[in-house]
Amino acid sequence: MNSNRRRMLTAMAGMAGMTAFPFAHGSAGAWPERPIRLILPYAASGPTDVVARRIAARLAERLGQQFIVENKPGAGGNIASEFVAKSAADGYTALYHSSGIAIAPALYSKMGYDPARDLAAVAMPASIPAIIIAGPALPASVATPAQFVQYLRDNPGKLSYGSGGVGNITHLAVELMLQETGTQATHVPYKGTAPAMVDLIGGRVHFMLDALSTALPAIREGRARAIAVTSQQRAAVLPDVPTLAETVIPKFAATTWHGVFVPASTPAAVVARLNAQINLVAQEPELARQFAEQAVELHASTPAAFAAFLGEEIARWGTAAREAGVTPA
Numbered sequence: 001m002n003s004n005r006r007r008m009l010t011a012m013a014g015m016a017g018m019t020a021f022p023f024a025h026g027s028a029g030a031w032p033e034r035p036i037r038l039i040l041p042y043a044a045s046g047p048t049d050v051v052a053r054r055i056a057a058r059l060a061e062r063l064g065q066q067f068i069v070e071n072k073p074g075a076g077g078n079i080a081s082e083f084v085a086k087s088a089a090d091g092y093t094a095l096y097h098s099s100g101i102a103i104a105p106a107l108y109s110k111m112g113y114d115p116a117r118d119l120a121a122v123a124m125p126a127s128i129p130a131i132i133i134a135g136p137a138l139p140a141s142v143a144t145p146a147q148f149v150q151y152l153r154d155n156p157g158k159l160s161y162g163s164g165g166v167g168n169i170t171h172l173a174v175e176l177m178l179q180e181t182g183t184q185a186t187h188v189p190y191k192g193t194a195p196a197m198v199d200l201i202g203g204r205v206h207f208m209l210d211a212l213s214t215a216l217p218a219i220r221e222g223r224a225r226a227i228a229v230t231s232q233q234r235a236a237v238l239p240d241v242p243t244l245a246e247t248v249i250p251k252f253a254a255t256t257w258h259g260v261f262v263p264a265s266t267p268a269a270v271v272a273r274l275n276a277q278i279n280l281v282a283q284e285p286e287l288a289r290q291f292a293e294q295a296v297e298l299h300a301s302t303p304a305a306f307a308a309f310l311g312e313e314i315a316r317w318g319t320a321a322r323e324a325g326v327t328p329a
Helices: 047-063 075-085 100-107 146-154 167-183 193-200 212-220 268-282 285-293 302-322
Strands: 017-019 035-039 067-071 093-098 119-135 160-161 186-189 207-209 226-231 255-263
Touching: 035 047, 035 075, 047 067, 047 093, 047 119, 047 255, 047 268, 047 285, 067 075, 067 119, 067 226, 075 093, 075 100, 075 119, 093 100, 100 167, 100 302, 119 146, 119 167, 119 186, 119 212, 119 268, 119 302, 146 167, 146 226, 160 167, 160 193, 167 207, 167 302, 193 207, 193 212, 207 212, 212 226, 255 268
Parallel strands: 035 067, 035 093, 160 186, 160 207
Antiparallel strands: 017 067, 093 255, 119 207, 119 226, 119 255
């Protein structure tokens, strides 16, 4: 993504995977009095990392302290999540995760933390709609959500779909759609959505679900066809593409959302202040405009609403995983 119009002062920290976003003005009060570590369970330069770093840069300016972004990928995000859950609950270590944190309990039988119990939900600053896309293996006459679902019904088990891996949201969201429409398709898991996209475009799988931000180039270049958006509202960057919710599955929603968490016992006043500052960042018009060009939507939220949403997501994806036959490792 392009840098925003406000000045970002970025200093590289001493170890790989760490970036410090320095403050642009003086102390902002009792908290924070020193730099804050923002832990990400993803590799540097990935889609979530890019969004997190831009938000961290704006928070650093607003709060007057560095936000040191550290990448700790591995174990499906559990390494980073457990690290934060077991950190001091003083407001100086936070986690920037995605919807994968709600899926993790369905995939791992022995986690060293409980996302709902050991982490405090602070804010959900961003989300990315997902989209069902088709390649040349799916007839061009199948162009709408209704036609797509009907084609699945007329060809039970004959269609294949690619995903970023077993238990990935690109797998479970499709399984949820199949469950709710009473249809079947063969799952072909890949090591990430990039190779799945290659096979979709090459006609080796019929369809897949992907984050709109990563699927958008293939759609715009005509290499993949947009069938349906899986958020409850249409995506601003593809306003003519209908949602599953408005056509064939009322209230259906499957998006990749981003959330900020801190250790569970972090003082409520710190949680409230961090939430307020994240919400202010999410409401910056220029930042929202720039993110929207990449199909990233910014949101204001409350800790209580985000915590309730997290609980619903854990339950929903747990059910979807069980019904899809996914066994926790």
